[in-house]
Amino acid sequence: MHPTEPEMSRIPDDKLTEYSHRVKGKVLVITGAAAGIGRQTALLFASYGAKVVIGDLNPDAAQAVVDEIEKAGGTAASIKCNVVKFEEQVDMFEFAIKKYGSVDIVVPNAGITETAKFMTPVLENGRPKQPKTTTLDVNLTGVLWTAHLAVHYLFINKQPSDDLKSLIFIGTPSSD
DSSP: OOTTSOOOOOOOOOGGTTTGGGTOOOOEEEEEOOOHHHHHHHHHHHTTTEEEEEESSSSHHHHHHHHHHHTTTEEEEEOOOOOTTTHHHHHHHHHHHHSSSSOEEEEEEOOOOOOOOSSOOOEEETTTTTOOHHHHIIIIIIHHHHHHHHHHHTTTTOOOOOOOOOOOOOOOOOOO
16 A cells, blocks of 8 residues: 555454354345355355345346355345346345345445446447446446435334344455
């Protein structure tokens, strides 16, 4: 880290699961958990007893994660969800409420990396063509919509004894 950069909050690996017992029986809604860091997050929460709802664009891969969780003795379900379609996100949250009665933890994890060069105009008939904004749509708008909906759904059927309602943002550090 550069001496002028502010220090980021970090949790050491050995402390990461110190309070894992608190998720037992809680309902986790996570987007983009059919692969990668989302898959590992879903598996980890399930291993500590959370009920996992996976919303993913790839229903077959999401179901494979559900099957893996259930084979290990956990509880999980999945629903097809394209995070850039607001109604599909609403459907995901409604599915979680109907299936498990509440939403306790939300992880807006879905994300992509495009390889197209945004700053290099693509011409069509000699005129600039509108650039793709898929990365922005998924990684920003999709995440914002998940967070927006979480604020509503985290409090449906909330009980006075509920001590854990969380919106968790995760990511990977840049490569530079």
